[in-house]
Amino acid sequence: AQTVTQSQPEMSVQEAETVTLSCTYDTSESDYYLFWYKQPPSRQMILVIRQEAYKQQNATENRFSVNFQKAAKSFSLKISDSQLGDAAMYFCAYRKGDDKIIFGKGTRLHILP
Amino acid sequence: GAGVSQTPSNKVTEKGKYVELRCDPISGHTALYWYRQSLGQGPEFLIYFQGTGAADDSGLPNDRFFAVRPEGSVSTLKIQRTERGDSAVYLCASSPPGGLAGYNEQFFGPGTRLTVL
Numbered sequence: 001a002q003t004v005t006q007s008q009p010e011m012s013v014q015e016a017e018t019v020t021l022s023c024t025y026d027t028s029e030s031d032y033y034l035f036w037y038k039q040p041p042s043r044q045m046i047l048v049i050r051q052e053a054y055k056q057q058n059a060t061e062n063r064f065s066v067n068f069q070k071a072a073k074s075f076s077l078k079i080s081d082s083q084l085g086d087a088a089m090y091f092c093a094y095r096k097g098d099d100k101i102i103f104g105k106g107t108r109l110h111i112l113p
Numbered sequence: 114g115a116g117v118s119q120t121p122s123n124k125v126t127e128k129g130k131y132v133e134l135r136c137d138p139i140s141g142h143t144a145l146y147w148y149r150q151s152l153g154q155g156p157e158f159l160i161y162f163q164g165t166g167a168a169d170d171s172g173l174p175n176d177r178f179f180a181v182r183p184e185g186s187v188s189t190l191k192i193q194r195t196e197r198g199d200s201a202v203y204l205c206a207s208s209p210p211g212g213l214a215g216y217n218e219q220f221f222g223p224g225t226r227l228t229v230l
Contacts, residue, residue, distance in 0.1 A: 004155075033216060043202055045156070045221035052216075091155050098208070098217055100146060100169065103155030 002027045004094050006104035013082045014112050020067075021077045021107050023092030029053075034068065035093040035101070036077045038086075048090070051075065079109075087111045115139060117222035119205050125228045126195055134190040134225045138207030145188050146219060147180055148204040156204050162188060195229045202226050 004025045013019035025034070036048040051059045051068050058066050063080045079086055092104040118137040126132050138145050144163050148156035158172040162182045173179075177195075182188040192199055202224040208217040 043204075043224045043226075045204065045206075047218065050218075093155075098144065100158035100161055100172070101148075101156075101206075101219060102158070105153070105155050 002029075002094050002096070002102050004092050004102050004104040006092050006107050008107045009105075010108045010110065012110040012112055013079075015082055015084060017082055018078060018080045019082055019109065021079075021090055021092075021109070023075045023077070023104060025073050025075060025092070025094050027073070027094065027096075029096055031096075033095045034066075034075045035095065036064070036066070036075075037091045037093055037103075039089040039091060039106075040087075045091075049077065082111050084111050084113065117205055117207050117220055119203075119222040119225050121225060122223065123226045123228070125230065127230050128195060128197060130195050130229075132192050132195055132227065134192075134203050134227070136188045136190070136205030136207075136222060138186060138188070138205070139209075139220055140186075141209060142207035142220075143185070143210045144208045144217065144219075145182060146206040146208075147188070147190050148206070150202040150204055150224070152201070159190070159203075192227075195227075197229050200227055200229045 032053045034051045038046045038048050049059050049061045049064050065078045067076045089106045091106045094102045120135045146161050147159040150156040160180045161169040165185045177193045180190045204224045205222045206219040208219045
């Protein structure tokens with residue numbers, strides 16, 4: 001069965017600094033998707049970034065980028081120039097095709113002014 | 114509004130009661146998913162509909178949980194004989210048909226917070 005592990009329950013970063021959130025996963029599949037979702041107190045799950053496993057190039061969305069290491073089954077999220085609005089729960093997630101999404105337990109990110 | 118909506122936003126009930134949680138997907142979305150998010154945890158899959166039929170209900174924890182989507186649009190998650198352990202946020206997501214290389218983004222609703230006293 002596929003699993004997603006986030007080993008950092010909480011992290012803090014100074015405003016304008018860079019922070020990296022870690023994630024590892026386990027699967028026997030070769031073709032799948034990996035995601036980072038943001039969940040603010042409003043509970044709305046917001047897609048931050050998506051990575052297709054068949055792509056070697058790391059995905060980037062503005063200040064958000066990932067380090068995808070397929071062989072190591074590692075998928076970290078880097079947030080550059082952290083802003084107060086980045087404070088939220090961040091979930092790493094896995095999905096095979098149109099199947100269900102499997103989420104990690106989350107990392108709570110605090111932004112220090 | 115163009116997003117996924119869920120009602121009620123919050124529901125408080127007593128142990129043993131029956132509850133229904135409603136999800137209105139984005140218009141035209143054929144796939145609908147239910148997830149449960151317990152306190153301090155990530156969402157966990159419950160059931161997935163493709164059209165009117167349940168394509169995968171492997172995440173339903175027991176026979177007290179049931180979901181329907183009779184017309185392929187709105188879905189209702191039904192919980193019988195509620196227990197305190199059912200307290201959680203219930204999230205719904207929908208995704209459109211088609212898509213590149215088998216991928217269709219899931220769009221999430223704001224969830225229903227269920228509290229069983």
